[in-house]
């Protein structure tokens with residue numbers, strides 16, 4: 504029998520490789536059904552809660568739309584409207600919401616907050632981005648790369664700019680699927696050390712290669728995919744001036760893109776800042792697949808919901 508997803512979805516390294524492959528297959532099936540207008544009400548009567556401590560367009564709307572397409576419902580819980588904002592504990596809130604809801608998507612700051620929710624809630628907690636990682640994004644990006652390149656193993660993905668939550672999850676995704684990931688980020692802005700170490704352990708099983716450096720040209724050379732993300736993530740607004748200066752040489756522009764393969768994909772999780780981490784010419788250019796990436800959030804997250812809720816919550820209810 505296939506190993507399951509576990510109760511929660513907080514990161515990619517803790518997913519079994521077979522389960523990850525299953526999610527990619529299921530997401531592709533759900534995408535085909537959605538596109539053909541074939542109903543697929545796999546989660547009737549289920550209720551998803553969405554709790555965001557940072558802004559969101561894609562994560563919020565794709566989870567809400569996806570849950571509806573699966574025959575369930577989603578409920579956004581604005582931080583300012585719930586008692587958590589007046590000092591009710593995470594533990595008490597998690598215990599109460601576990602009695603009403605079937606799963607929660609959480610977007611927060613410190614990753615330890617998401618882990619506390621996962622410990623306290625009896626229902627699945629889905630990581631909708633923390634300061635440490637963004638697993639829903641990276642998993643959806645695997646679907647996009649597979650669709651465009653027809654494979655994952657052996658593909659070289661270059662990441663340039665700020666080594667942030669998106670970078671960390673891409674490293675985990677590469678480690679799991681046998682890709683090569685080459686990171687070019689300035690010193691002090693490199694991806695999480697602990698994640699890189701754990702990903703390298705995983706890479707021994709999958710044949711992945713994880714190269715962490717500071718030179719964007721070295722990273723991008725011969726890449727099949729070139730990825731970047733904002734220089735100022737949510738919560739880092741006070742560091743703006745310093746970041747704009749240090750990260751300036753890392754802009755993904757036409758000059759840098761020339762070092763990649765001629766048919767390299769340009770990827771960005773969005774929202775983007777044209778003229779900062781990426782030039783308008785490249786973001787809006789023919790190699791960019793950023794809107795396919797955004798669409799695939801919907802299909803992949805539906806697959807995650809089906810896997811987490813399809814069986815576990817029935818078991819829980821009987």
Ligand code: CP
Nearest residue numbers: 559560561562772773
């Ligand atoms: N890429 C992403 O997670 O976008 P949102 O912040 O709009 O959810």
Ligand code: NVA
Nearest residue numbers: 667669732736737773
């Ligand atoms: N690194 C960005 C991603 C936004 C989807 C942030 O954390 O703000």
